[in-house]
Amino acid sequence: MSGPYILVVDDEPDIRMLLRDVLEDEGYEVALAGSVAEAKAARRSRRPDLILLDVWMPDGDGISLLKEWNEDGSLPCPVVMISGHGNVETAVDATRLGAYDFIEKPLSIDKLVITLTNALESDRLQRENQGLRRLGTTISEPVGDSAVMNSLRDQVQRMAQHDTWVLISGEAGVGKQTFARFLHAGSARRDNPFIVVAVGSLSGQEAITELFGSEQGDRVRFGLLEQAAGGVLFLDEVAEMDLQTQGRLLHALDTQRITRIGGNQPIAVNVRVVAATKVDLAEAVHQGRFREDLYYRLNVLPLKIPPLREHPEDIPALLKHHMEHLHQQEGLPERRFQAGALERLRRYHWPGNVRELRNFVQRLMILGSGEEVTREEVERTLSGQTLGEADLGAVKLFPDLPxxxxxxxxxxxxxxxxxxxxxxxxxxxxxxxxxxxxxxxxxxxxxxxxxxxxxxxx
Incomplete structure (x- = not known):
């Protein structure tokens, strides 16, 4: 895998050349720009992983450019400002507009390399933590010591050594994204982004714009394919993607080229696709709801995650893990399960799988009392856990509508x-x-x- 892509913007040719040589020796891929206009063009042609931005340039200034790029309230990548005429006010302005750091010239190469390393790592961790908060856990690998889980982990570790597309299937809540992240963590792409596409929340033109990005004049919106450069694009519930988007995505990934909406310049993309589905994609192909060519492209490395009821021996370990995690992350009081309570939970069918189990543990920790969870408390909690009586109790269905x-x-x-x-x-x-x-x-x-x-x- 190539290293992170850095755009160096500085009006002094000698400094640009020095920075390129130093950064390429450090394993980075480098592009150069000597003016505001060149910086805009370079950023439009390819999304950088980090920008080194000079303050003073012949056709403008870096602070104004930083402000323009921060128009939506967040920068598309870390920016480190550099200047030979820096002052406290300029540094404060840059930081307020989202710059990661401000380095004065003459540049200390050692300090520069450390700053870039920290900026890229901070950005990676921030994106990872955002994804994990949405996932609701920080599981580094799937929990469980059963033969089923050992076999699944072994399969994933072998898949991680290749760059082929993967299709993960299983019921809702079995942990498909957890396995996808475990796959990513064991692969050569581990230091690059893991970008989640919530397919069910997108439709039609919105999906195309979200995936491919858009541009209008100097305004550029980087799509998820560009944000995932060098890493993994995780298509969550891929069966819900409309046929038009399926076709465009397949063509882009096969050719490794995309064109933003409103743009005319092809852009190289390099991502690994991991898709997840809770429905039978082969049946969706038969019904005409999913493209056959995309299905076969995805299904090169299939991974089937069984429901929790098929490996109940992992339930105690999962209960313990989530109890400890919620105690550490949310400060909830940690409790112990009595033997009778554990036995009852091993026999429960868990229709919502691991996701339901985590929610169940959280409910016990918030609403329960005492150091131990009894069988009676488990029975009471389970009896009030049906879908109609819980989160969706106030939401009606509409069976007579299209x-x-x-x-x-x-x-x-x-x-x-x-x-x-x-x-x-x-x-x-x-x-x-x-x-x-x-x-x-x-x-x-x-x-x-x-x-x-x-x-x-x-």
Whole structure:
């Protein structure tokens, strides 16, 4: 794998050449720009992993350029400012606009290399932690010591040594994303991004824009394919992708080229695709809902994750893991399971699989009392855990409507219900429903939901 791609923007040719030689020796891929105009063109042609940006240039200044790139409230990659005329005010402005650091000339090469390493690592960890918060756990590898789990881990470790596409299938909640992250962590791409595409939250043109990005004049929006450069693109519930997007995605990945919406310049992409599905993709192909060529492209390395009820011997380890994790991460009081409680949970069928188990443990830790979890408490908690009596109790179904209308009605009621439970907190809501905040705002707009009005009415 090639190293991170760094764009160096500086009006002094000698400094540009020196930085290129130093950074290439460090294993980075480097592009050079000597002006604001060249910097804009270079950034448009390919998304950098990091930008080294000079403050003063012949046709503008780096602070103004930083402000333009930060227009949406966040930079697309880490930016390290460099200047021979720096002052405290300039450094403060750069930091306020999102710059990772500010380095004065003459440059200390050792300091520069350390700063770039830290900036790239900080960015990687931030993206990883965001994804793990949405996943609801920080499992580094799938938990369990059964023959089933040992076999699955062995399969994944062997798959990780190759760069082929992978299709992970299994019921909802079995941990498909956990296995995908485990695969990524063991691969040669481990130091590069793991980008999740919540396919079910996208549709039509929105999906194409989200995946391929867009550009209009100097404004560039990098799509998820570019954000995943060098790493993994994880297609969560890939069966929900519409046929048009399927075709365009397959062509882009086969040719390793994309064109942003509104753009005309082909851009190279290098990603590994890992897809997940809870439905039978072969049946979806038979019904005409999924492209046959994409199915065979995805299904080179299939990985089937069995439901939890098929390896109940892993339930005690999972209960212990989630109890310890919730205690460490959320400060919830740690408790012990009595033997009778463990036996009852081993015999429970867990229709929601590992996800349901984690939610169950969290409920016991929040609502329960005492150091030990008894069988009676388990029975009481399980009896109140049916779907109709829990999170979706206030959400109605619409069996007499056409599928599209029924889905929109359900989504509208579901999101309003979850917004109320999150007390209007969009960050909490995004984590609860498993969507990016940008996806949520688009979904609200599509469904005609006004979060501010709902908060006012409440």
């Amino acid at each position: 599928l599209r209308e029924a889905r929109e009605q359900f989504e509208r009621q579901y999101l309003i219900h979850q917004l109320e439970r999150s007390e209007g907190n969009m960050t909490r809501l995004a984590e609860r429903v498993g969507l990016e905040r940008t996806h949520l705002y688009r979904k609200f707009k599509t469904l005609g939901i006004d979060p501010k009005k709902l908060k006012t009415d409440g």
